[in-house]
Amino acid sequence: MMKRFNSERGNSFRVPRRSRVVIAAALLATMSSVVVQAEAAAPQDPAWYSYVLGPATPQVSPVDVEARGTVSHPNSLVKGKGKETTLTTVAGGAPASVLLDFGKDIAGAPYFDVTALEGNPTLSLATSEARQYIRTRAATTVSTAAATGATQVTVASAANLEVGNAITFGTGANAQTRTITAFNTTARTVSFTPALTAGLTAQTATSSSPGAPSSDESRSLAGVGGIDTLQPTATGRISGSYHGGFRFVLLTLTSPGSISLSSVGVDFQGVRATPADYKGWFLSSDDELNKMWYSGAYTLQLNLKPAGLNGLPDQRIYDGAKRDRSIWTGDLLVQGPTAMSTLGDEGAGYVKSSLDVLLATQRADGAIPGSPDFSKGRNPAGSPLFYSNNYSGYGARAVIDYYRYTADRDYIVKALPALRAELAYNDRSLTANNLVASNDRDFWQASQTGEVTKYSIDYYILLKEMAWLERQVGSAANADADDAKAEAIKQAVNARLWNPQLGAYGQSSTHPDVMVEDANALALQYGFVPADRQTSVLNALKTLWTPYGAIMGPGLLDPTGHTIEPFGNGMETAGRFAVGDAGGAFDLMRRTWGPMVDEDNPLYTGGFWEFKNSNGGVNRATASLAHGWAASPTVQLTEQVLGVTPVDAGYATWNIKPHTGDLKWAQGSVPTKYGNVAVQWQANTKTEWFTLHAETPADTSGTISVPVGDRATVTVNGRTVCKAGTCSAYQGTVADGYAQLTVPGGTYDITVSRG
Incomplete structure (x- = not known):
């Protein structure tokens, strides 16, 4: 080791x-x-x-606070001294709340030190990586028509309303926006000011500005997170449940009464790496690139699950801090090298333990699951998800990577039969043309048909990796056979999938005119592109660039709507380094990951994001903002720049x-x-x-x-x-x-x- x-x-x-x-x-x-x-x-x-x-200490304090409703001395929760903070909620009034900002993603159990309480207070504790998802908009309809001049209407549901928030009746030019003064969840009435200037019909669409507590965590996937309901009955410390990744904590007094707090914080639960824990490091003349290296390292740390946490005895590398909190093979291709090059033996231990879980769930036909513990729900152990043939191959490559970085010979010798079985499984998709055909999903969750360029290159990579491994610990004859098959694939890709009109490789035999980032990036990285075509491919890839990174390709939309994949952009930066285009690699890094390390960005978490939209943001609450597969700058700055x-x-x-x-x-x-x-x-x-x-x-x-x-x-x-x-x-x-x-x-x- x-x-x-x-x-x-x-x-x-x-x-x-x-x-x-x-x-x-x-x-x-x-x-x-x-x-x-x-x-x-x-x-x-x-x-x-x-x-x-x-974090420098196991107990983490907030760096900022925002109060709503009746809250006295909220800043004491940040300063750690001063008068106690008291939240007071009255019936029909705005619930008192404090929004705590920890400045970056952390993990653990939020706690509150209660010094006094009145009534029977009920607290709602919600966490979120992004502030925009910590509160929920009301979405309902008017249930009974209301006349001009009305200051109260009956709605289908009064859930998620908050006194003082804006409420909008209708849409477009006819919309009327008012301020909520009171509401009754039983009678489903809402009062507002000023009065209506035009009457409302039943079924009129109604929405409010964000008010009620919300969480961007997915309890159904990760078995953690969601909104905690706390009901303190005495003074002393009260703690919420474990939350895997969050920057914000919203504490709301949802019932009438009051509660006084002397301090708040989070017991950090996870891998809390200080400078003394780093076994590798990086520094350069570019501050932004330096931030990227350490953000990638921190993203990985947020993805690590220590043994014993959440009921599991073993260490694991999860894909994201808050979601899916599962082992994923594609993510491990980036996470494994990141863990080992930053944390040394400790990181290698997490990789090995995760691979153990992966290999233990291999099917009899050789297929390795894309995720061995997905969809955990209330069961932390989860169950294997055989996501795609391509992800099965990723799993074998992750095992080989572990050996490449650690030289753990005993482990790889035991794993070699499983890797050979996986290779044979993937070989079933090889056509007579020496290309891979599969109606199969990949990292952007959509199927590709025909003889697919990226799948063919991915299988080539697996064959070359296996040939290297066979020469290290296995059979030279197997290595020669794997190399020969890989070379046939390379020749077939160049002969059948190159599109002169694109000046690049097409997506597949059924979509030859579709320009895609990932296949062309991998073609550069793994030596498919002849020297006289490299400039053409580099230029073609640039047609996919936006100010926020490269899109996947025309028409290649993830079903959830995002277009920019840091996982794919990492393939392109690697490809550009491979052919000597360091300037282009740095340019794309700064576009894709630069906004993620900008502390003024509203989505800043200290970690790297799972994906982005074409406008540089994210489009849903469950978007992961500390996602391991996006950490490629850390590895590439070490391996390509250092x-x-x-x-x-x-x-x-x-x-x-x-x-x-x-x-x-x-x-x-x-x-x-x-x-x-x-x-x-x-x-x-x-x-x-x-x-x-x-x-x-x-x-x-x-x-x-x-x-x-x-x-x-x-x-x-x-x-x-x-x-x-x-x-x-x-x-x-x-x-x-x-x-x-x-x-x-x-x-x-x-x-x-x-x-």
């Missing part, structure tokens, strides 16, 4: 957000080039600590190849089985000057690739090894704008200068 990254970090040290990149640049500029031992810790840079989003990737299992061999784009510098550390791989680099594209410092573990080896121009001189630890395209040491080669050097584990200071 991975060695932990032990460092002397002062956890109380915090750098103001506006200063941290400046400090990091100063530290980087003054770092010594003295040779150190290969196992030495990475250079310590406290500037990255302030990006860490995990440049560190595993080649053989556990990083026994590794590759360091930074894609610099418009960045001036980057640095960080990656945990491995053998020790940490630490990298820092600086670049000046105008002068073609580049320096890289790498510390790699003993007993490993790898390649270091640095960007070079045609006339560049490359020195390693003070020795010139490449000049004007010719290298004399480290088996050096120069191609595609990089000088590649093969080196044993150790410490390297590499400089590139114009010759």
